[in-house]
Amino acid sequence: MxxxxxxxxxxxxxxxxxxxxxxxxxxxxxxxxxxxxxxxxxxxxxxxxxxxxxxxxxxxxxxxxxxxxxxxxxxxxxxxxxxxxxxxxxxxxxxxxxxxxxxxxxxxxxxxxxxxxxMDLSQIQALQQLIESQNASMAKAMAKQLKGGLKDFVHSVRTALLELIATAEVLIDYAEEDLPENLPEMMCAKMRPTLEKLQHTLEVSKAKQAQLEGYTLSIVGKPNVGKSSLLNALLLQERAIVSPLAGTTRDTIEEVIYLNGSCVRLVDTAGIREGADVIESLGIARSKARMQESQIILALFDLSHALDDQDMHILDLLAKQQDKIILVVLNKSDCVKKLDTPALLEKLPFIKAPPLVLSAKGSPCLPLIQEALAPFMQTDLPDVILPALSQQEALEATIAHLQEATKPLARLELELFAYHIKDALESLARLTSPYNTEEMLGVMFSKFCLGK
Ligand SMILES: Nc1nc2c(ncn2[C@@H]2O[C@H](COP(=O)(O)OP(=O)(O)O)[C@@H](O)[C@H]2O)c(=O)[nH]1
Ligand SMILES: [Mg+2]
Missing domain, CATH: 3.30.1360.120 (Probable tRNA modification gtpase trme; domain 1)
Incomplete structure (x- = not known):
């Protein structure tokens, strides 16, 4: 240097x-x-x-x-x-x-x-995540961590663990018969708030991972239900070709929009149907793959047609995607209705959100979709969140060492207890202080852009 x-x-x-x-x-x-x-x-x-x-x-x-x-x-x-x-x-x-x-x-x-x-490692990581963030709340959380929020969190956990070691070390000097009878319970109770805090942070961090990366939303349905029309309506431009011919969209078309505080990658897919030609079939395979990678699915059905086998096939696919945010969209509301909506919804008991009725061709769709998705895209984030895998691993290791520490307590082995707590402290330190190898630092900084 x-x-x-x-x-x-x-x-x-x-x-x-x-x-x-x-x-x-x-x-x-x-x-x-x-x-x-x-x-x-x-x-x-x-x-x-x-x-x-x-x-x-x-x-x-x-x-x-x-x-x-x-x-x-x-x-x-x-x-x-x-x-x-x-x-x-x-x-x-x-x-x-x-x-x-x-x-x-x-x-x-x-x-x-x-x-x-x-800056310490937690701040450097927050900085990188602030730059990468695709979501306003995540960016705000990272800005707090850049100012030292994670450093303070680590410091408070560290203080609590050091207190545990100090208590154990005082008790180590006692003769066994002089130790309080409820010692294991006492120490566990002392440790519990810290352990719970760490577990909660880990859980939230994993659950909110997608918010750093932004969402992928795929529009799926059989051919001709109006998927490309909906994409165009959401983009406010004629991005995809719309035509009454089934099988017009053969490849996936992707564009990013800003929705409910997040960057959302919209994916218009080839209509899913059986018996398509080779090229269309490739497009359909791609549609299914993108659907599986999405966090949000807009499942489109055509109000102007009765439910058919192709729709049933879509229903089967949706049943396998129950972990996702799925919104049923009933399109072509301007046409004479032939779709038996109650019968359709009966087949989708796992979908919580009420169906959205609209006309992709005639009405402004963006506010409707935005409003319908808002409750599922809520972005309340805690002050401390660890989006990087390496951070989550450090937290997992800390938790594992703390859990391990409770075992020797039952046998009143305080030295061993303190030993595990020290291991926990070491794992925790990986969040803020140097990794022991140059190599890991190299990997971390190489992800940064030039000039940062
Ligand atoms: N009447 C009416 N027609 C629509 C609506 N949305 C799409 N269409 C028509 O349905 C046909 C298929 O639309 P398209 O967006 O290409 O469907 P996709 O195959 O699912 O992508 C086109 O002729 C569109 O103009 C709508 O809300 N109302
Ligand atoms: Mg299309």
Whole structure:
């Protein structure tokens, strides 16, 4: 970490501004070479001209200088906010490299922040999840953890476990006959709130996993019920081809919309039916696979037709997807009704939500779907949530060690009890402090984008 690193921190593309970041001891020197300006007051936005080493002017930009240790990485840091687009930031970065910086690797700024004690592992992870978050509540929860919410949680559990060890160690010095009779119960009772807290956090974290990743919603039904029409209505654009010919949609069509505070990937699928040709059959297989991967299914039926074998086949498929959020949508409400709705619903006793009656062709569908799904997409999140698998594993290990600790208690083996609690403490520490191997840190930071 002795060299100075630089990278473009913003996404490539036609944005209005782009940011080049520099960190390391030569930061000021590079800034001076780039701008021909001798002095930079820390934490002040300064309008600068940026030059190539040849002397050619590259851009007019805003430069910000942060003096170590008061910076993101804990080192000298500079940010150059230049004009966006694909080229300007690249040229400025190249000028920085020519002036002595080295191109940063993915996540290297955050890695330096970590090694310089600016952030612990829980905060680094929260930061990554904040960037990845597809859901407003998850993003808010991660922002709290970035500020240290998870660190505080770990600290409170740690304090409780240390107290347990302290109690055990005092009692170890007692002769066996002097130990309180109810010792196992007493210690278990002392441990219980912590154990319950950890178990609850683990449960919630697993259950809310999908919220970090956003939802996938697939629109399924037999051909011609109006799936593509509904997709178009939800996207407010003619994205999919709509036609009265059965089998028009042969591939899955996917677009992301923002619904009830979440990014939702909408999937329009090929109508599911028997006896389709080879290409359509491939599309149907894909539809079924996407349906299985979805968290939400809109099951479409056509009000203008009586229930037939193809609908029955859809009903069979739905019966195998009972763990999902399924909404029955009765389409073509503008037509003469031939569908026996009560008979249909009778076959779907596992669906809790009332069916939604609409016309994909005629009426605005987005508010209706949004409202119908709102109760199932509720996003109350606790302050502490651990979306990363490695975090959940650390929590699981902590819980397992605590459970293991109760066994020697029954035999009044306090040393062994304390030993297991120490193991629990070690597992818990994986949430906030360095992993013991460089390799694991490497894996973690490599997931970061360049410039973070
Ligand atoms: N009357 C009426 N026709 C509809 C409605 N929704 C779709 N259609 C028509 O039904 C046919 C099939 O629609 P499409 O969206 O391609 O169905 P898909 O095969 O399920 O994707 C087209 O002719 C649509 O115009 C609706 O709400 N009312
Ligand atoms: Mg279609």
């Amino acid at each position: 002795t060299d100075t690193i630089a990278a473009i921190a913003t996404a490539p593309g036609q944005g209005a501004i782009a940011i080049v970041k520099i960190s390391g001891k030569d930061c000021l020197k590079i800034l001076q070479a780039l701008t021909h300006r001798p002095h930079f007051a820390p934490r002040k936005a300064i309008l600068v001209d940026c030059f190539e080493p040849s002397g050619d002017l590259l851009d007019q930009a805003l430069a910000l200088y942060f003096q170590a240790p008061h910076s993101y990485t804990g080192e000298d840091v500079a940010e150059i906010q230049c004009h966006g687009g694909v080229l300007v930031a690249r040229l400025i970065l190249e000028a920085c490299l020519k002036a002595g910086a080295r191109l940063a690797t993915s996540g290297e700024f955050s890695k330096r922040a970590f090694f310089n004690g600016r």
